[in-house]
Amino acid sequence: MNVLVYLIPASLLLGGLGLAAFFWTLKSEQYEDPEGDSHRILSDRWDDAPPEE
Amino acid sequence: MGTPISACPACDAAPLAEAQAGKGYRGNGAEGQRVLLSLPQIYCAACISGVERSLASQDGVRSARVNLTLKRATVETDPGVEAQTLADYLTGIGFEAYELDPGQLTSTATDKQGKDLLMRLGVAGFAMMNVMLLSVAVWSGATDATRDLFHWISAAIAIPTIGFSSQVFFRSAWSALRVGRLNMDVPISLAILLALGMSIYETMHSGEHAYFDAALSLTFFLLAGRYLDYRTRAVARSAAEELAALEVPRAARVIPGQADEQVAVSDLSPGDIVRVVPGARVPVDGIVVSGESELDRSLLTGESLPVAAAADSIVSAGEVNLTGPLTVRVTAAGRDSSLHRMADLVAIAETARNRYTSLADKAAAVYAPVVHLLALAAFLFWLWFSGDWRMAMNIAVATLIITCPCALGLAVPAVTTAASGRLFKQGMLLKSATAMERLAEVDHVVFDKTGTLTEGKPALDALSNHKDRDVQVALALAEGSSHPLAQSLTHAARAAGFQPAEVTQVREVPGRGVEGQWQGKTVRLGRAEWLGANSVGQTATYLAVSGARPVAFTFTDALRPGVVEAITALKAKGMGVTLISGDVPAAVADIAGRVGISEWQADTLPEDKAEYVARLGNAGKKVLMVGDGLNDTAALAAAHVSISPASALEAARVVSDIVLLGKSMEPLAAAIDLSKAATRRIKENFAIAAGYNAIAIPIALIGLATPLAAALAMSTSSVTVSLNALRLRKG
Numbered sequence: 012m013n014v015l016v017y018l019i020p021a022s023l024l025l026g027g028l029g030l031a032a033f034f035w036t037l038k039s040e041q042y043e044d045p046e047g048d049s050h051r052i053l054s055d056r057w058d059d060a061p062p063e064e
Numbered sequence: 065m066g067t068p069i070s071a072c073p074a075c076d077a078a079p080l081a082e083a084q085a086g087k088g089y090r091g092n093g094a095e096g097q098r099v100l101l102s103l104p105q106i107y108c109a110a111c112i113s114g115v116e117r118s119l120a121s122q123d124g125v126r127s128a129r130v131n132l133t134l135k136r137a138t139v140e141t142d143p144g145v146e147a148q149t150l151a152d153y154l155t156g157i158g159f160e161a162y163e164l165d166p167g168q169l170t171s172t173a174t175d176k177q178g179k180d181l182l183m184r185l186g187v188a189g190f191a192m193m194n195v196m197l198l199s200v201a202v203w204s205g206a207t208d209a210t211r212d213l214f215h216w217i218s219a220a221i222a223i224p225t226i227g228f229s230s231q232v233f234f235r236s237a238w239s240a241l242r243v244g245r246l247n248m249d250v251p252i253s254l255a256i257l258l259a260l261g262m263s264i265y266e267t268m269h270s271g272e273h274a275y276f277d278a279a280l281s282l283t284f285f286l287l288a289g290r291y292l293d294y295r296t297r298a299v300a301r302s303a304a305e306e307l308a309a310l311e312v313p314r315a316a317r318v319i320p321g322q323a324d325e326q327v328a329v330s331d332l333s334p335g336d337i338v339r340v341v342p343g344a345r346v347p348v349d350g351i352v353v354s355g356e357s358e359l360d361r362s363l364l365t366g367e368s369l370p371v372a373a374a375a376d377s378i379v380s381a382g383e384v385n386l387t388g389p390l391t392v393r394v395t396a397a398g399r400d401s402s403l404h405r406m407a408d409l410v411a412i413a414e415t416a417r418n419r420y421t422s423l424a425d426k427a428a429a430v431y432a433p434v435v436h437l438l439a440l441a442a443f444l445f446w447l448w449f450s451g452d453w454r455m456a457m458n459i460a461v462a463t464l465i466i467t468c469p470c471a472l473g474l475a476v477p478a479v480t481t482a483a484s485g486r487l488f489k490q491g492m493l494l495k496s497a498t499a500m501e502r503l504a505e506v507d508h509v510v511f512d513k514t515g516t517l518t519e520g521k522p523a524l525d526a527l528s529n530h531k532d533r534d535v536q537v538a539l540a541l542a543e544g545s546s547h548p549l550a551q552s553l554t555h556a557a558r559a560a561g562f563q564p565a566e567v568t569q570v571r572e573v574p575g576r577g578v579e580g581q582w583q584g585k586t587v588r589l590g591r592a593e594w595l596g597a598n599s600v601g602q603t604a605t606y607l608a609v610s611g612a613r614p615v616a617f618t619f620t621d622a623l624r625p626g627v628v629e630a631i632t633a634l635k636a637k638g639m640g641v642t643l644i645s646g647d648v649p650a651a652v653a654d655i656a657g658r659v660g661i662s663e664w665q666a667d668t669l670p671e672d673k674a675e676y677v678a679r680l681g682n683a684g685k686k687v688l689m690v691g692d693g694l695n696d697t698a699a700l701a702a703a704h705v706s707i708s709p710a711s712a713l714e715a716a717r718v719v720s721d722i723v724l725l726g727k728s729m730e731p732l733a734a735a736i737d738l739s740k741a742a743t744r745r746i747k748e749n750f751a752i753a754a755g756y757n758a759i760a761i762p763i764a765l766i767g768l769a770t771p772l773a774a775a776l777a778m779s780t781s782s783v784t785v786s787l788n789a790l791r792l793r794k795g
Contacts, residue, residue: 015210019217023194030190037179037186047132050109056117 096126099139099147100164101154106135115159122153136164181294184229185287191225192280196775199277203772208270215267218276222260230256230283232290248428248473251435255464256282262461273458278465278774285470285782293477296484297497315347316340318391332397340390342546346383348397351376355390356575358547358591359383362514365646365695369603372575372591382694382713387547388574422498423743424476427750431472439463442765455767462769466760471781475749478789483742486793491726492707492735499721501746502705503739505686509634510677510699512691513645513655516709517627517729522549522603522619524556533565534615538607540564541578541589544571549605549619550578550589577605586610602650621651623658624709626730631659633733640685644668644676646695674698690732692716707732738792745792749785756781 036042103115112130115137119128124142131138139150147163154161198214206214233256237249256279263274316324318337329347332338337353340346346359358370361383370386373379379392439460446456484494494500511517527535539557542550543564567587570580577590588608592599597606597614603621608614634641643664645652652666665676673691677699680687689696689703692712700706701719708720709727717723724731760777763769 015213022197023217023221026190026194030186033186033190034183037183042179042182043175044131044133047112047130050112050132053109054113056113 096140097143097145099141099145099150101137101139101147101151102162102164103130103135103137103154103159104162105160106130106132111159115154118154118157118159119150122150125150137161178291178294178298181232181287181291184232185284185291187225188229188280188284188287191221191229192277192284195221195277195280199771199775202274203770211272212267212270215263215274215276218274219264219267222263222276222280226256226260226279226283229287233283233286248424248432251428251432251464252282252286252473254436255279255467258461259465262457266458269454273462273771275461275465275771275774278771278778281775281778282465282470285778286473289470289474289477292474292481293497296477296481296494299488329397332394334394334396336394336397338392338394340385340392342385342387342389344385346379346381346385346390346392348392348394349378349380350392350394350396351378353391353393355388356573357388357390358386358575360386360548362520362693365693367514367647369648374575387545387572387576422476423501423746423750424472427472427475435464435467438467438761438765446767459764459767459769462767462774463761463764466764466769466774466777467757470778471753471756471785472750474782474785474789475753476746478786479742479745479749479792482789482792483738483745486738487722487735490731490734490738491724491728492731493723493725494721495723496721499705500739500742502686502721503688503736504743506639506688506705506736508640508642508680508685509688509690510642510644510680510703511631511661512673512689512693512696512699513643513647513652514621515692515711516690516696517624517643517655517659518621519624519727520711521622522552523622524553525618525620527556527560527562530615530617532562534607534609535560535562536565537567537582537587537609538589538617540567540582541570541580541587541607544580545578545589547577549603549617552619553605553617582609592616620654623655624727624729626728626732627659630729630732631661634736635660637733637736642676644673644699646670646673646693670695670698674702677702688736690729742792745789749788752784752788753781 041048103111106112106115112132115130116128119125119137119139122145124145126140126142128137128139130136141150151161151163195218198218202211202214230253233249233253236247237253240247240250259275259279259282263276263279265271266274314326315329315332316339317327317332318324318339324339332348338348338350342357352373352375354375356372356374359373359379360370361367361380373385373390379390381397442463443456443460446459447453450456480494480497480500483500487494514520530538535557538553539562542553542557545551565582567580567582570578572578573590573594575591576594577588579586579588579590581587587610588595589605592604592606592614595606595608595614597608597616600616600618603619604616605619606614606616631641641661641663643652643656643659643661645655645664645666646668647666649666652664656662656664665672668676673696677687677689681702681704686704689700689706690708691697691700691706692708693716694713696708697713697716697719700708700716705722706720707722707724708716709724709729710717712720712723722735756777760769760773763773
């Protein structure tokens with residue numbers, strides 16, 4: 012049962028990472044335009060290089 | 065490799081625009097401004113990049129971003145770039161675009177609320193999954209120290225999560241309790257808190273059953289329902305706001321010795337002089353200083369005949385100037401204008417309607433006491449029977465949890481989301497949460513005439529009744545005017561193949577008509593009084609050739625498409641249909657005859673309309689009011705449920721529960737059917753939830769419920785209810 016000492020924190024950490032990623036997507040407004048995003052994937056506009064910031 | 069044929073012609077123009085765009089413009093350092101454009105026609109990937117590239121190629125544009133969900137573009141520009149110029153440019157290259165008034169769009173505030181809900185939902189989901197994993201270990205036989213450890217970890221996850229995610233329910237429950245009411249959130253909060261409290265107690269005493277997973281999945285499922293509900297309303301609200309934002313309220317202020325200045329209506333103050341050009345809507349209440357014209361008051365009063373206006377005439381905001389330019393001295397603008405005062409009246413009428421109890425509230429009113437009494441009875445019985453208060457408490461809590469209020473919480477939002485999505489596709493925008501339920505109850509429909517049953521646009525009656533020569537002269541004169549009657553005449557005569565006669569020196573006399581010279585004689589087309597003709601008591605314009613008797617060209621308001629179909633369908637459902645209008649009896653009788661309504665009233669004042677609707681309501685009828693004018697707003701607010709077309713005045717749209725986005729009235733009958741189907745689904749969902757409870761409650765009461773059983777009951781009932789709601793999207 013000693014394995015639990017590693018496994019439980021590991022599972023919580025991984026879950027927490029997922030949660031943090033979710034927070035990030037939310038903060039960076041990635042749910043603003045689901046319809047547009049599903050179409051943007053077909054656009055080849057930034058295929059060669061990302062937009063300059 | 066050939067170029068594929070594009071479904072979106074304007075998109076083909078995009079690469080060209082991009083070639084001009086160069087590296088992209090990053091601004092000139094000055095504080096930029098944000099411009100919002102509505103793009104009703106865009107739908108494809110190529111449209112997105114086409115619009116963005118084309119906009120970026122324009123001078124002064126820093127960046128452009130299209131939102132396809134909202135069909136809207138946000139453009140960052142240098143100060144001084146006119147939104148109208150960008151909109152015209154886009155329309156010119158094939159993307160229909162309109163300027164939006166950012167002041168009317170409060171989407172940032174609503175987004176915040178949506179994000180907040182989504183974040184709570186995400187946290188609840190994360191916690192639920194982790195605790196569920198630990199629970200599976202417990203269910204599959206973990207004992208003693210291992211079980212206690214798992215319970216403790218679960219508690220460590222569940223306590224902060226409940227504190228964060230369930231706040232939504234606690235707040236709502238508390239605000240209901242404080243005013244002595246019960247809503248759905250009261251049993252929900254109680255179930256969550258009791259489950260959590262008892263689980264902590266059990267964990268501290270190395271108990272066998274802990275309900276952390278149940279408390280969390282309850283939170284998760286209910287938040288999902290809450291979020292669905294929010295989305296539906298947010299989409300409707302943003303579309304409604306967009307309709308309002310399309311009318312950018314601007315006025316041309318006259319400054320002596322200078323060019324007119326374009327200002328926002330809200331910046332005008334009494335005493336200012338504004339210019340109203342033909343075709344524009346009067347922005348303020350005021351008194352005409354100079355100019356002669358005719359005013360179309362149909363949106364305010366329902367009158368289909370234009371009214372003459374000259375110096376010292378009183379004009380109201382919302383009237384449309386038809387022929388000549390007018391300068392108007394402002395007596396009241398913005399919030400003080402008659403348009404806005406009407407909106408206040410409506411606010412009073414609306415509070416009366418808010419007393420409607422939704423199906424969900426009705427269900428909660430039955431559900432909450434029954435469940436609480438059952439749980440209390442179980443507690444008292446087991447306490448008396450076994451004397452073990454801990455066991456009695458366990459059973460009572462299991463009863464509360466297993467009665468799955470989460471299916472009830474999802475029963476309504478899942479259905480309204482599916483149904484309002486379908487209504488939106490048919491061109492109807494649901495603004496109010498309970499509009500669907502109220503629409504399903506309707507048994508009497510009251511229509512307004514001008515602008516609702518009719519298009520509010522006159523169409524010329526049979527040309528063949530006139531001599532060809534008259535038509536040719538009238539056509540020549542009518543082409544010199546932008547008056548709606550003249551334009552309609554031009555359209556009809558051209559369509560019938562007529563050529564204009566040789567009329568010279570055509571000039572428009574504001575407020576009266578058009579005048580010219582034909583074969584050495586003065587010819588006039590215009591108002592009866594101007595020509596000395598006898599009025600025919602119907603919308604008409606008159607042609608006079610000097611020396612001859614004036615001839616009348618009569619017009620009839622064209623019916624809105626789909627009206628006859630809609631009314632036939634409504635009557636087939638056995639509903640009463642009434643036409644009520646502020647117009648003269650002859651015009652109302654004519655339209656009533658054409659659409660097949662036998663019951664009609666003419667010459668009604670706004671108060672009469674509201675009173676008529678209220679009287680029907682008192683007689684036990686559930687009235688659906690369909691109207692578009694300012695004179696309808698009080699009646700719209702007094703009705704059980706109300707619909708207005710997108711062309712309606714903003715005040716009318718605001719009080720309506722549903723806005724008809726398309727031109728056709730035909731979806732009306734189908735919408736009533738759909739709302740009935742939706743209400744049926746909601747009731748079915750309640751029945752499903754009740755069915756689960758009928759099985760689960762006895763099990764819980766005799767003390768056989770385990771956390772596993774609770775989790776199963778909760779998930780299956782929530783999923784069944786959602787699937788049942790999805791059936792609405794088909795067929």
